[in-house]
Amino acid sequence: MSIFKLPDLGEGLQEADIREWHVKVGDTVAVDQPLLAVETAKAVVEVPSPQAGVIKKLFGAVGDTMDVGKPLVEFEGDAAAEAAPAAVVDHGGARTGAITDTGTVVGAMKSSNDVVAEKATTVGTAAGIKVTPAVRALAHRLNVDLTIVTPSGPDGMITAPDVQRVHKILTDVGPMEKLRGPRKAMALSMAQARDEVMPTTVTDDAVLHAWEGKQDLTIRLIRALVAGVKAQPSLNAWYDQAEIGRRVLEKIHLGVAVDTPEGLFVAVLQDVASRSPDSLRAGLIKMKEAVGSRNVPAEELRGYTITLSNFGRFGGKYATPVIVPPTVAIVAAGSIRDAVVPVNGQIVISKIVPLSVSFDHRCVTGGEATRFLSAMVADMQLPV
Numbered sequence: 001m002s003i004f005k006l007p008d009l010g011e012g013l014q015e016a017d018i019r020e021w022h023v024k025v026g027d028t029v030a031v032d033q034p035l036l037a038v039e040t041a042k043a044v045v046e047v048p049s050p051q052a053g054v055i056k057k058l059f060g061a062v063g064d065t066m067d068v069g070k071p072l073v074e075f076e077g078d079a080a081a082e083a084a085p086a087a088v089v090d091h092g093g094a095r096t097g098a099i100t101d102t103g104t105v106v107g108a109m110k111s112s113n114d115v116v117a118e119k120a121t122t123v124g125t126a127a128g129i130k131v132t133p134a135v136r137a138l139a140h141r142l143n144v145d146l147t148i149v150t151p152s153g154p155d156g157m158i159t160a161p162d163v164q165r166v167h168k169i170l171t172d173v174g175p176m177e178k179l180r181g182p183r184k185a186m187a188l189s190m191a192q193a194r195d196e197v198m199p200t201t202v203t204d205d206a207v208l209h210a211w212e213g214k215q216d217l218t219i220r221l222i223r224a225l226v227a228g229v230k231a232q233p234s235l236n237a238w239y240d241q242a243e244i245g246r247r248v249l250e251k252i253h254l255g256v257a258v259d260t261p262e263g264l265f266v267a268v269l270q271d272v273a274s275r276s277p278d279s280l281r282a283g284l285i286k287m288k289e290a291v292g293s294r295n296v297p298a299e300e301l302r303g304y305t306i307t308l309s310n311f312g313r314f315g316g317k318y319a320t321p322v323i324v325p326p327t328v329a330i331v332a333a334g335s336i337r338d339a340v341v342p343v344n345g346q347i348v349i350s351k352i353v354p355l356s357v358s359f360d361h362r363c364v365t366g367g368e369a370t371r372f373l374s375a376m377v378a379d380m381q382l383p384v
Contacts, residue, residue, distance in 0.1 A: 002075040004050055006066050009040055015067050016040045017180045018060050023073075027055045035073055038066070041185030043301070044294040053077055065180070131158040142167040182263030193322045196241055198361045201320045202369050206380035208336070209343050209350035215384070217353070218284065218310055219277045221333050224379040225308060226252060226273045228331075231375035232368045236306050238326035239363050246328070246363045255304030255327070256284070258291045259314070265291045266324070268304045312336065317354045328360040329369070331376070353380065 009016060016038035023035055032048040039045075053075035060066050129146055130153075131139075138160055139146050146158060149166050153159040170176075179187055193199075206224075229236045229252055237248045252273045255266040267287045272280060290296035306328075309321050312335035321332040334354035341350050355376060359369040 002051070002053065002077050003071045004035075004073045004075070006038070006068050006070055006072050007047070008068055009038075009045060015065055016045070018062050018064050018066060019044060020062060021058060023055050023058070025055050025058060029053065029055060039181045039294075041181060041188075043296060043298060047072070049073075051075065063180075129158060130156050135160050135163060139163045144170065182260070182265060186264050189324050190322055193324055196325050197323050199320065199323055199358050200361045200366070200369070201356055201358045202366070202373055203318045203354065203356045204373050204377050205339070205341075205352045205354050206377045207341050207343065207350050207352050208381065209341070209348060210381060210383045211351070212383045216277065216281065217333075217336070219280055220380060221308060221310060221331070222254065222269075222272055222280055223277075224376040225254070225306070225331055227379035228372040228376040229273070229306065232372040234364055234368050235329040235357075235359060235372050237328050237363070238305065239328050239360055240326065249305045251305070253303055253305045255307040256287065257307060257309040257311075258288060260291060262294075265296070265301065266304060266307060267291055267296055268300050268302070306330070309333070312353070319356045321356060321358045323358055323360050328364050329372070330358050332356040332358070355380075 006016065017040075019037045019039045021036045023029055023033075029035065029049045030052050031050070034046045035049050036047050037044055038047055054077075055073060056076045057074040059071045059073065066072065129149075130151065131146060135158055136146070139149070139158075142163060144163050144166050146163075149158050149162050151158040152162050233248050234246075236252055237246045239246050251271045254269045254272045256269060258265045258267055267290070269275075269280065269283050269287065275283070287296070287300070290300070304327065307321070307324070307330040309319070309330060309332040311319060311321075312333050315335055317334040317337075319332040319334065321330040323330050332355070334356070336351050336353050338349055339352045340347060341352065342348075343350060355373060357369055357373045357376075359372075
C-alpha cells in the first residue's frame with residue numbers, strides 16, 4: 001500500500017491533533033500540496049503531501065489525536081493495489097473476494113446447571129477497590145472510572161447502583177473535555193514541575209514614586225530582571241536533575257508567559273540584556289501576534305533561561321509562579337496599585353508594583369534569590 005504516515009514533527013513531539021483536512025477522498029494532489037493541518041503542543045503545522053496521486057483513504061477525523069508513525073493518507077496506485085484487502089465492495093454493492101464469516105464457534109460448548117458465585121476483584125494497586133466482574137463490565141459499558149466511585153456495598157464493595165449513580169452525575173454535568181494542544185502541554189509541564197522542582201517564593205514591593213513621565217512597565221520589568229541576573233547570575237541557569245548539576249548561563253533568553261484562550265504559551269525573547277527598549281518592545285509585539293495566530297516558530301518556544309509573568313495586567317498582587325524545568329527561576333509581577341508608603345522619611349501615596357520570585361531551592365539559595373529580588377526592586381525604583 002502507498003500509505004503516508006504522520007512524520008516526526010521534531011521537538012520531541014510524538015503526537016498531534018488533526019485540526020483541518022485540506023483534501024478529501026478522490027482528490028488529486030501534487031507533491032508538497034498541504035494535506036492537512038495538525039495542532040501540536042506548540043504550534044499548528046501544515047503537513048504536505050510526499051507524492052503526487054489520488055487520495056484513496058483518510059485516516060482520522062478532525063479532533064483525533066494521531067501518534068507519529070501512524071497512517072494519515074492512503075494513495076491509489078499500483079503499490080496500494082498490491083495490498084488490497086480481501087473484501088472489496090464494487091459500485092454495484094456486490095462483495096468480491098470476500099471471506100465469509102459463517103458464525104461457527106471453535107471448540108466445544110459445555111453446559112451446566114451449577115450456579116457460580118462471582119468473586120470480587122480489585123481495581124488498581126493503591127486504591128484496592130473491590131468490584132465483581134459484572135459490575136466492572138457495567139462500569140466499562142457506561143464509561144465510568146471505578147476509581148471515582150464511592151462504594152456502598154459490604155466490606156467496601158462497589159455495587160451496580162453505585163456505578164449507575166456516578167453515571168447519572170457524569171451525564172448531568174456533560175461530557176469531559178479532553179485537553180489538547182497548548183492546554184495538554186501545560187498540564188504535562190505542570191506535572192513535571194510538581195515532580196521535579198523544590199519551589200520557594202520570595203516577595204517584595206517596588207515603590208514607583210520616583211518614576212518620571214509615562215513608562216513601559218513590561219520593558220522596565222525586563223530591565224530590572226537583567227539587573228537581578230547581573231547581581232545574582234545563579235538564577236539564570238538550567239538544572240540537570242540526572243547529574244545533580246547546573247549550568248549558569250551567560251546570555252539571558254527571557255521566556256515571556258503569554259495568556260491565550262487556547263492555553264498558556266511561553267515564548268522567547270533572545271538575549272534581552274543586549275537589546276534596546278525599542279527592540280524589546282518590537283519583539284514583544286511580534287511575539288504576541290505570532291502566538292495569537294499560532295504561527296510562532298518552534299525555535300521561539302524553547303531555550304529560555306528564566307521566565308517573566310506579568311499577570312498583574314489581569315489582577316492579583318502576589319503569586320507562586322511555577323518553575324518549568326530545566327530553568328530555576330521565574331519572576332511574576334502583580335497589578336500596580338496605590339499604597340501609603342514612606343519615601344525619604346515622609347508618608348506619601350505612591351504607585352507600587354508587587355514582585356514575586358519563585359526559585360528552585362535545589363540549586364538556588366534563599367540568599368541568592370533575595371539578592372536577585374533586591375536588585376530588581378532597586379532598578380524598578382529608579383526614575384527612568
